[in-house]
Amino acid sequence: MTTFAPGRKASSSRRHPRRGEELTFWIFLAPFFVGLLIFTLLPIAWSAVLSLFDAQATVYPTIFVGLRNYIDIVTDPDFLNSIGTFLVFTVFIVPVTLVCSLGLALLVNRLPHGAGFFRTVIFLPTACSYVVASLIWKLGLFNGLESSLANQVLALFGQQPIYSWLNQFPLFWILLVTVRLWLQIGFYMLLFSAALQRVPEQLYEAASIDGVRSSWRMFWSITWPQLRSTTSAVILLLMIAAFQAFDEFYNLVGAGPTARPPLVYLYNRAFTQQDFGHGSAGALVLTLIMVVVALLQNRFFGFGAADDDSPRKRASRKKVAA
Amino acid sequence: MPGIGSTQISRRQMAGILGLGAVTPLVLAACSGPGASTGGGGSHPTLSQWYHQYGEAGTEQAAKKYAASYKDATVNVNWVAGDYASKLNTRLLAGSGVDVFENNAINIADARAGKYADMTSIIEPIKDQFSETALYNVQIDGKYWGIPMIIDPQAFYYNKAMFSDAGLEVPTTMEAFYECVAKLSSGGKKGIFLSNTDGGAGFSSTMAWATGTDIIASDNKTNGFSGDVDALAETYSWFRKIQQNGFGLQGQPSDWWDITPFANRKIGIQWGGMWSMPQAVKALGDDVGMFPMPPSGSNGTYALIGSNWNQQVAQKSPNRKAALEFAKWLWVDQKQDQEDWALSYGFHIPPLKAVAASASKLQSGAAKEFVDAFTKYGKATGPYYTNEIGQAMEDAGTNIIVKGADAKTQLAAAAKKIDASLATLQ
Numbered sequence: 001m002t003t004f005a006p007g008r009k010a011s012s013s014r015r016h017p018r019r020g021e022e023l024t025f026w027i028f029l030a031p032f033f034v035g036l037l038i039f040t041l042l043p044i045a046w047s048a049v050l051s052l053f054d055a056q057a058t059v060y061p062t063i064f065v066g067l068r069n070y071i072d073i074v075t076d077p078d079f080l081n082s083i084g085t086f087l088v089f090t091v092f093i094v095p096v097t098l099v100c101s102l103g104l105a106l107l108v109n110r111l112p113h114g115a116g117f118f119r120t121v122i123f124l125p126t127a128c129s130y131v132v133a134s135l136i137w138k139l140g141l142f143n144g145l146e147s148s149l150a151n152q153v154l155a156l157f158g159q160q161p162i163y164s165w166l167n168q169f170p171l172f173w174i175l176l177v178t179v180r181l182w183l184q185i186g187f188y189m190l191l192f193s194a195a196l197q198r199v200p201e202q203l204y205e206a207a208s209i210d211g212v213r214s215s216w217r218m219f220w221s222i223t224w225p226q227l228r229s230t231t232s233a234v235i236l237l238l239m240i241a242a243f244q245a246f247d248e249f250y251n252l253v254g255a256g257p258t259a260r261p262p263l264v265y266l267y268n269r270a271f272t273q274q275d276f277g278h279g280s281a282g283a284l285v286l287t288l289i290m291v292v293v294a295l296l297q298n299r300f301f302g303f304g305a306a307d308d309d310s311p312r313k314r315a316s317r318k319k320v321a322a
Numbered sequence: 323m324p325g326i327g328s329t330q331i332s333r334r335q336m337a338g339i340l341g342l343g344a345v346t347p348l349v350l351a352a353c354s355g356p357g358a359s360t361g362g363g364g365s366h367p368t369l370s371q372w373y374h375q376y377g378e379a380g381t382e383q384a385a386k387k388y389a390a391s392y393k394d395a396t397v398n399v400n401w402v403a404g405d406y407a408s409k410l411n412t413r414l415l416a417g418s419g420v421d422v423f424e425n426n427a428i429n430i431a432d433a434r435a436g437k438y439a440d441m442t443s444i445i446e447p448i449k450d451q452f453s454e455t456a457l458y459n460v461q462i463d464g465k466y467w468g469i470p471m472i473i474d475p476q477a478f479y480y481n482k483a484m485f486s487d488a489g490l491e492v493p494t495t496m497e498a499f500y501e502c503v504a505k506l507s508s509g510g511k512k513g514i515f516l517s518n519t520d521g522g523a524g525f526s527s528t529m530a531w532a533t534g535t536d537i538i539a540s541d542n543k544t545n546g547f548s549g550d551v552d553a554l555a556e557t558y559s560w561f562r563k564i565q566q567n568g569f570g571l572q573g574q575p576s577d578w579w580d581i582t583p584f585a586n587r588k589i590g591i592q593w594g595g596m597w598s599m600p601q602a603v604k605a606l607g608d609d610v611g612m613f614p615m616p617p618s619g620s621n622g623t624y625a626l627i628g629s630n631w632n633q634q635v636a637q638k639s640p641n642r643k644a645a646l647e648f649a650k651w652l653w654v655d656q657k658q659d660q661e662d663w664a665l666s667y668g669f670h671i672p673p674l675k676a677v678a679a680s681a682s683k684l685q686s687g688a689a690k691e692f693v694d695a696f697t698k699y700g701k702a703t704g705p706y707y708t709n710e711i712g713q714a715m716e717d718a719g720t721n722i723i724v725k726g727a728d729a730k731t732q733l734a735a736a737a738k739k740i741d742a743s744l745a746t747l748q
Contacts, residue, residue, distance in 0.1 A: 077735075166573060257717045
């Protein structure tokens with residue numbers, strides 16, 4: 001008689017993979033691990049070492065300075081200003097992208113025909129490089145010539161052309177926010193579209209049977225709560241992306257103080273000034289800030305935690321237990 | 323036939339793995355970029371020579387022609403587009419891929435970190451033949467680290483016909499300069515093009531010299547302007563007024579280094595380099611004139627900046643000796659090529675005095691005015707003017723001119739950064 005014990009067999013197989021499978025595993029993954037080691041882990045480790053040295057124009061420094069580079073960075077008004085620039089940028093770009101991408105996803109999702117076409121069209125700018133998009137914005141849409149698109153639109157309304165799109169507050173923020181919005185809205189729209197398709201249709205049917213007629217109420221009572229984890233993910237990804245902003249700032253307003261986010265500040269320090277000690281310290285401080293932000297959002301919103309382990313579910317379990 | 327999970331590896335699989343192993347170093351070698359030098363200094367070495375991407379048509383072909391005519395080594399010219407300084411610094415840091423290169427930002431940290439080959443033995447015997455201003459930029463710790471290739475003076479271009487029509491004279495003070503700009507800006511026009519973004523903050527050294535002070539004190543230990551910050555603050559205030567009143571052209575497809583707005587008569591004055599002279603003269607003929615930054619304050623003087631491009635050799639080059647010989651051959655001995663490089667494309671002043679003196683294109687018109695003004699008032703920032711100091715001054719200038727921040731507060735903040743930067747170089 002043959003005994004069938006799939007659970008035990010599978011478990012045993014996981015603990016003791018066959019030698020051939022092990023070899024295949026390493027053949028396929030070794031290049032990735034080697035790449036990770038050489039191009040990610042070693043540079044991070046070397047950066048940590050550099051951050052403790054006076055590394056001017058060299059990556060093999062000899063003068064140990066302890067935490068001095070870190071103290072210099074966190075007390076440098078330019079660094080603090082760059083954090084301020086990031087915060088201003090985040091305040092605009094995160095909610096604008098969130099609302100617009102969710103709005104587009106809702107609109108496209110309700111289309112009876114051609115939803116795939118519109119999703120593709122809206123997603124296309126994501127494939128465009130930030131540098132190319134910045135140049136289009138700078139040279140085509142918002143240059144100071146009368147022939148630029150923005151100035152043509154102003155002329156339609158009888159307004160004088162604007163020459164200083166790139167350095168006049170708050171005009172340059174319009175360029176910086178709109179170029180990123182155009183580039184990333186399609187990606188986040190896709191995330192929301194995927195999440196919308198996972199919302200069970202029965203919930204809407206049940207609500208309808210219960211007498212809910214208003215689309216607005218349907219959205220706030222069903223759709224929005226169902227999108228909670230996707231929204232948390234989108235907010236976190238948008239914040240990380242805003243924190244990593246470089247290309248559009250560098251190409252539109254330059255490396256000067258007009259609007260200098262943290263990465264442009266670090267680029268100036270590490271590459272223009274070749275101060276690898278302060279540059280590395282700054283990079284690690286920024287990493288620390290992002291880790292703290294990620295942990296805080298995990299604490300309050302729960303993105304990244306297993307569904308059963310989210311703070312809200314833990315709280316709900318406690319209530320039930322009580 | 324063995325499955326994926328098998329321990330057996332077929333001959334074909336083994337050949338694939340070995341092939342991958344063989345190809346990987348080749349791919350990595352290819353990834354090391356263009357023009358890596360070969361050989362360890364044999365009788366006929368191969369050199370990698372780096373240039374930044376010049377805007378003038380024909381320059382790349384000229385550089386390759388000079389390299390091809392050198393008989394003692396094969397010289398591969400690499401024409402580097404994009405952020406030249408960062409790419410060059412990365413190569414010098416890695417110590418491979420570049421043997422001989424041009425550089426307009428020789429700096430102390432790199433010299434002391436052993437990235438540049440010492441060129442004192444080439445320059446010292448003939449140093450009197452070079453422009454002193456040009457040599458000032460390549461001298462660190464009593465040694466010479468580069469051979470000046472070209473000098474690029476920068477000043478104001480002005481349209482003589484527009485000045486005449488508006489009843490204007492060439493300005494002799496900053497106040498008169500502002501009046502010129504204001505008059506040329508009447509009727510909704512723009513009078514001047516200084517910069518797309520910083521309102522002229524990038525010319526801080528020239529502004530300081532025009533007040534009779536300097537960004538860096540003569541002992542290279544502290545900032546030079548804090549003693550007379552009032553005069554410098556006043557100079558900035560004139561540029562602030564230009565910005566505030568909307569007299570400056572902005573938002574152009576390219577920045578101040580491109581003379582196109584001036585050549586197209588969009589404005590009457592533009593800050594620019596002498597390299598643009600052929601384009602300006604072609605468009606405007608005898609209407610092209612130039613003037614240096616006018617004096618400001620009681621110790622003021624006319625001021626004109628001259629930056630160099632310099633030929634250098636990488637200290638870590640396996641062909642250092644051959645690279646030094648090539649650099650000397652091209653930028654000291656080949657006088658005809660030097661004049662061709664300086665004057666057949668854009669206009670630049672040849673650093674060798676004899677070559678500059680014999681250059682017929684520099685003997686008349688606005689080009690002669692540029693050379694005369696540079697000879698009389700020209701200054702160089704020197705190697706102590708680090709990128710950090712340049713950034714500090716540009717930040718202060720942009721904050722004053724564009725954002726309207728208090729000049730003295732901004733200059734005091736810049737002075738602090740300059741002092742800190744200089745302290746690390748002592």
